[in-house]
Amino acid sequence: MDKKPTVAEKTVVQEPSILHESVIAPLVSYPIEVVVPKARQQTPAVGQRATRLDGRLHGLGQTGYIDDITFPGMLYAKIKRAGVASARIRSIDTSEAEAMPGVMAVVTGKDVPCNSFGPSLKDQPVLAYERVFHAGDGVAAVAAVTEQIAAEALEKIKIDYEVLTPVLDPLESLKLETPGVHAPSANIYQSKVIKKGDIEKGFAASDHIVEGTFRTQMVEHVPLEPHATIAMWDANGRVTIHSTLGRITLGRADVARTLAIPISRIRIVATIVGGNFGGKNEITTEPVLALLSKKSGRPVKSVFTRPDEFIASTTRHPLIMDYKTGVTKDGRIQARKIRLILDGGAYCSWSETTLGKACILSAGPYNIDNLYAEAHVVYTNKTMTGAMRGFGAPQVCFAYESHMDDIAHLLKMDPLDIRLINAFNEGSLSPTGQTLQSVVVKESLLRAAERFGWHSNGKGSTNGGTNGGAKLLEKENVNGNTVRV
Amino acid sequence: MRAFDLYVAKDSRDAVMLLAKHSATSKVKVIAGGTDLLADLKFSAHSPNVVVDISRADELKSITVTDGGLRIGALVTHSQIMKSPVIQQMFPALVDAAHTIGAVQTRNLGTLGGNLVTAVPSMDSGPTLMALEAIASIQGPGGRREVPLTDFFLGPRKTILKADEILAEIIIPKQNLGKPTHFLKFGLRKGQALALVNVGASFWVDAKKNTFVAPRIGLGAVAPKVIHAPQAEAYLEGREITPEAMAEAGRIAATDAKPISDFRASAGYRKNLVAVLTKRALEGAYALAQAKR
Amino acid sequence: MVTVTININGENRTATVPPETTLLRALRDNFNLPGSKLGCDVGDCGACTVIVDGKPINSCLMLAAQADGRKVLTIEGLASMNGVHPLQRAFEDCASLQCGFCGPGVIMSAKALIDENPDPTIPQIRDALGGNLCRCTGYVKMIEAIQIAARVMRGETAEVNR
Amino acid sequence: MACMWYPIGFTVAANPSSAVVKMDEDGTATLLTGTVETGQGSLTILAQIVAQELGIATDDVVVVSADTDATPMDTGAIASRTTYVTGNAARMAAEKVKLMLFDVAAPMLGVKPHQLEAKDHKIVVKGYPQRNMHIADVANHARVVTGEPPIGSASFNPATVALDPETGQGKPFGTYVYATQIAEVDVDDETGEVEVIRMVASHDCGTPINPMLVEGQVEGGISMGVGFALQEEILFNAQGVQINPNLTNYIMPTSLDMPEIEVDIVDNYDPTGPFGAKGVGEPTLVPTAAAILNAIYNAVGVRITSLPATAEKVFNAIQAKREAEPKQITA
Structure with missing residues (x-):
């Protein structure tokens, strides 16, 4: 150790050329060429293929995401996940973790001033306390000087669970005798109904009745950037939160509620978010980080691991969709009856919006005079479902468009024709009775069909699939060889 | 990742010495390409105390043809295999x-040796090497020993390597050089897929009789380790090469396979894939044999 | 602790890190080069792709110690003071990146591809990007930009602008 | 083939956006918005909208976003609402700036303010293009002579009517978009593997503010739709714990899994949107799975009713169909 040079000595012994390379050369190149692409300079601006405001920075790796920000003295936080889907928490012992060198703060549910939030129902805890409703529930959080210490501290937190039988099947959850996920209330936590005309009359006037049941799965958003947050308090009693939130104004109100402080004491800053798709539309770790920062007096950062991203963020609602449609032999829809069951997971989150949109959109872009659609969302002890690109629409579209092709097949009609016969026009009334404007369903159908070459097989009926049969699926590789996968 | 001590081996002898030294007192892991080891350690609470880095043992990075056959160093990366003119010519599979x-x-990081030593049943390099009756050359403190690949694997993530041994080379024996071979894999997607089933098939063609000679079929992801399909091989031996025979061999191979059901696929579906992929791999090897004539 | 000296973007740089430190962590935390992103930390997503001795690799799957003495090129080293790299220009012009988080990794994969194969086909480009997950773009405009950049680098066209 | 409709903005619930636009003395402008750029290019779209209203170029507009201390209220990057709702607010705020410029320019050009328009960096007398002033001169005059620095703020909330709880009747959304996608697939009938070869996507978004970014949304939506249709699923064990919470075992499309995509933008104009624009973010994914599943049906005659349509599911359905139709000649 006595050989270690001081900074001054080091400077003296270094060669000028090395000094030049290692001290003067920039770490990052900031190009001086600042050519502005033409489309950005032209008027009128609307309709231009203008390059993105952030396009160049993205390509240079200069876009600053939350994980790229550091503050002096910053700590790293990790959250302990329950790992059991349904349980009572008998006790949480954080003493061993708190005693670890490098651990600066530990919080649990009892430290949260108002331990509930949610966009519609306030049924989600910041950190689970007394009760665990899904395996990804956060139970305790640690802030430490390194991420490694924080991770090791999590393992020292002892939690005694009384493990309960989880409710996993939404259809089981629907039944009254099933124990409620959030007892004592019923597991169906929201419903929606749309009624138009008289479906019985419509079915009676139909030549054929077609029925089908469709199901979809639970899906993750997979933003490439995991959820990340930095929280830090200042001496004025304000907390600044850098967050990957996609909706900062409402997120701030949620943070204010959970911390029980005025909104004006909170500043939320979002950088460019590395992908959202609905998954970053509500607060997750922000209040936890704020509490850890307050307790430790230091800035605190947390970045979800990829497994955290799956188990602790929201997902897409799985749906079970029953369809029954009455249709005349020339393909006109007379009546449609729909029942949607949404698996809502452990907490409501954006289920209300998803339920509403799924129900309203479930009949498809078609003129149907007699319609009955009902939708129910139920709790299960699974990962919470929430906002995800399309809010239920991709699920119901899969159902109503599969159903539509089944009807066309039964009637031996071209799937394009049956859609054109029933599709909305300008001024059509939606299932909720809204007069629709700027309606171009038929245009989109015709243009897509033309571009695709829908009629080009001469049969005028089905296309869109070629049967590869027993042939080998091949992909060309770099060497020009063929790989069969 | 948990903390560990790292020792860098200069060459394979040094590696073996380091392993011998530390394995007595510590939990030791070997790192080469790191693609499996580091991915495993990232989210694991169990961690080695010592990691021996063998990635600088340059003598294990060459591909050579000798009297004994084709020798591929354990540290040869998958990219190197893809770009090797010798392998491209002899074994496109x-x-x-x-x-x-x-x-x-x-593929730029991962090594052939690493793929084999990890001993995951779905490893992609296993079935073809099995079909080519490859031999593992193992470096220990006392020198090298050679073991047929068939005996190298003991089960999922288990090999016969002792704590102070490393896999040094893979040898494809002389008699199999240029043997027509074909590899097929079925995964849940095209990019970065783990195999649901993978198959390597290899045979010589008796040009006069148009019959299978020394047919060998390696199957991955359908047993606790990469296996041969002995019944299918026996069925094909000496039989006339016909599409029906290849299809039947596929069906027999499916009975040789002992797959499990897991979240990726059911056992029954995997058996179907064995039948289809074996048939197609035999067809592919036959096409190669004909192209070589 | 291990002391490593790595030639990063043309400059020899030294750091002393715990042995378990990955190259990615060292780049981000020790060398202050946050352009390479941590998306999964296990080699599935490719957001951490850098070029080591001419080959694209996942920097989350290489120990910093394993990079000792090697040449590492990161996204920060791709542009020069005189201008952006044709790939960066093409990616900007085609709006090939949306959230941008996968971008540094994608561009490094593309750079390695074009260095090795100046005139890649679409299947070859798809194969080169097979280790870079992107959730925003469907990869379409990336493939387009890589073709344009390759043309520029072959000297067939001066303008990236379409 | 699958078509769809999709609404813009929240269901009935108020989802306002506010915006502030200010112009500096050189005729360039700054937009303050509380929305967040999450990759869609929404800030670029908003800059184009402000530029259009002010008759300047996209590059003349700087966007400051996503800081609750500095930017006005916004419901955020959700529900495909940014172009329509925040876009309307931004346009209205820019319009206020423009009207201030007109007030300043009118006496200088000797006309009434309503006889002016802003285009090509100029304040122009309508119908008399040669009678104009450069927008920088007007903005500078407003600041240094009349002492009225041009700044405007505005809020927008889509007009909705609450739904009747019994019948669900009402006007839940401001507007809707429409689209059709058609898939071409190749099905391997011995393994059930589905390869999506080509997707044609014809989308309505009202006026495309930036066609290149619209294409990007559609292409990205289709990739998410391919995953939804064929690959992706979060799986649980019997205890309710996820068994594939990682990108190794949660299968999403790589570049090698993507079809060729042809994007077509349907001509349309919505009078309630900024310059006729509606939105495009979410709808791009909505019909993809249905289109692929219908293509599978056309290819091999099996209807898969639960997603994802994995190779195993498709294979089992093909087998079941063959067993049900024993006389059919199998391949």
């Missing part, structure tokens, strides 16, 4: 197998 492993980045 090995190129194909390497190409289906992970993605470009992992």
Whole structure:
């Protein structure tokens, strides 16, 4: 150790050329060429293929995401996940973790001033306390000087669970005798109904009745950037939160509620978010980080691991969709009856919006005079479902468009024709009775069909699939060889 | 990742010495390409105390043809295999197998030895090497020993390697050089897929009688380790090469396979894949044999 | 602790890190080069792709110690003071990146591809990007930009602008 | 083939956006918005909208976003609402700036303010293009002579009517978009593997503010739709714990899994949107799975009713169909 040079000595012994390379050369190149692409300079601006405001920075790796920000003295936080889907928490012992060198703060549910939030129902805890409703529930959080210490501290937190039988099947959850996920209330936590005309009359006037049941799965958003947050308090009693939130104004109100402080004491800053798709539309770790920062007096950062991203963020609602449609032999829809069951997971989150949109959109872009659609969302002890690109629409579209092709097949009609016969026009009334404007369903159908070459097989009926049969699926590789996968 | 001590081996002898020294007192792991080891350690609470880095043992990075056969160093990366003119010419199936492993980045890091030593049943380099009756050359403190690949694997993530041994080379014996071989893999997607089933098939053609000679079929992801399909091989031996025979061999191979059901696929579906892929791999090897004539 | 000296973007740089430190962590935390992103930390997503001795690799799957003495090129080293790299220009012009988080990794994969194969086909480009997950773009405009950049680098066209 | 409709903004619930636009003395402008750029290019779209209203170029507009201390209220990057709702607010705020410029320019050009328009960096007398002033001169005059620095703020909330709880009747959304996608697939009938070869996507978004970014949304939506249709699923064990919470075992499309995509933008104009624009973010994914599943049906005659349509599911359905139709000649 006595050989270690001081900074001054080091400077003296270094060669000028090395000094030049290692001290003067920039770490990052900031190009001086600042050519502005033409489309950005032209008027009128609307309709231009203008390059993105952030396009160049993205390509240079200069876009600053939350994980790229550091503050002096910053700590790293990790959250302990329950790992059991349904349980009572008998006790949480954080003493061993708190005693670890490098651990600066530990919080649990009892430290949260108002331990509930949610966009519609306030049924989600910041950190689970007394009760665990899904395996990804956060139970305790640690802030430490390194991420490694924080991770090791999590393992020292002892939690005694009384493990309960989880409710996993939404259809089981629907039944009254099933124990409620959030007892004592019923597991169906929201419903929606749309009624138009008289479906019985419509079915009676139909030549054929077609029925089908469709199901979809639970899906993750997979933003490439995991959820990340930095929280830090200042001496004025304000907390600044850098967050990957996609909706900062409402997120701030949620943070204010959970911390029980005025909104004006909170500043939320979002950088460019590395992908959202609905998954970053509500607060997750922000209040936890704020509490850890307050307790430790230091800035605190947390970045979800990829497994955290799956188990602790929201997902897409799985749906079970029953369809029954009455249709005349020339393909006109007379009546449609729909029942949607949404698996809502452990907490409501954006289920209300998803339920509403799924129900309203479930009949498809078609003129149907007699319609009955009902939708129910139920709790299960699974990962919470929430906002995800399309809010239920991709699920119901899969159902109503599969159903539509089944009807066309039964009637031996071209799937394009049956859609054109029933599709909305300008001024059509939606299932909720809204007069629709700027309606171009038929245009989109015709243009897509033309571009695709829908009629080009001469049969005028089905296309869109070629049967590869027993042939080998091949992909060309770099060497020009063929790989069969 | 948990903390560990790292020792860098200069060469394979040094590696073995380091392993011998530390394995007595510590939990030791070997790192080469790191694609499996580091991915495993990232989210694991169990961690080695000592890691021995063998990635600088340059003598294990060459591909050579000698009197004994084709020797591929354990540290040869999957990318190197894909770009090797010798392997491209002799065994395009090995190129194909390497190409289906992970993605470009992992193929540049990951090594053939690592793929084998990890001993995951779905490893992509296993079935073809099995079909080519490859031999593992193992470096220990006392020198090298050679073991047929068939005996190298003991079960999932288990090999016969002792704590102070490393896999040094893979040898494809002389008699199999240029043997027509074909590899096929079925995964849940095209990029970066793990195999649901992978198959390597190899045979010589008796040109006069148009019969199968020394047919060998390696199957991956359908048993606790990479296996042969002995009944299918026996069925084909000496039989006339026909599409029906290849299809039947596929069906027999499906009975040789002992797959499990897991979240990726059911056992029954995997058996179907064995039948289809074996048939197609035999067809592919036959096409190669004809092209070589 | 291990002391490593790595030639990063043309400059020899030294750091002393715990042995378990990955190259990615060292780049981000020790060398202050946050352009390479941590998306999964296990080699699935490719957001951490850098070029080591001419080959694209996942920097989350290489120990910093394993990079000792090697040449590493990161996204920060791709542009020069005189201008952006044709790939960066093409990616900007085609709006090939949306959230941008996968971008540094994608561009490094593309750079390695074009260095090795100046005139890649679409299947070859798809194969080169097979280890870079992107959730925003469907990869379409990336493939387009890589073709344009390759043309520029072959000297067939001066303008990236379409 | 699958078509769809999709609404813009929240269901009935108020989802306002506010915006502030200010112009500096050189005729360039700054937009303050509380929305967040999450990759869609929404800030670029908003800059184009402000530029259009002010008759300047996209590059003349700087966007400051996503800081609750500095930017006005916004419901955020959700529900495909940014172009329509925040876009309307931004346009209205820019319009206020423009009207201030007109007030300043009118006496200088000797006309009434309503006889002016802003285009090509100029304040122009309508119908008399040669009678104009450069927008920088007007903005500078407003600041240094009349002492009225041009700044405007505005809020927008889509007009909705609450739904009747019994019948669900009402006007839940401001507007809707429409689209059709058609898939071409190749099905391997011995393994059930589905390869999506080509997707044609014809989308309505009202006026495309930036066609290149619209294409990007559609292409990205289709990739998410391919995953939804064929690959992706979060799986649980019997205890309710996820068994594939990682990108190794949660299968999403790589570049090698993507079809060729042809994007077509349907001509349309919505009078309630900024310059006729509606939105495009979410709808791009909505019909993809249905289109692929219908293509599978056309290819091999099996209807898969639960997603994802994995190779195993498709294979089992093909087998079941063959067993049900024993006389059919199998391949």
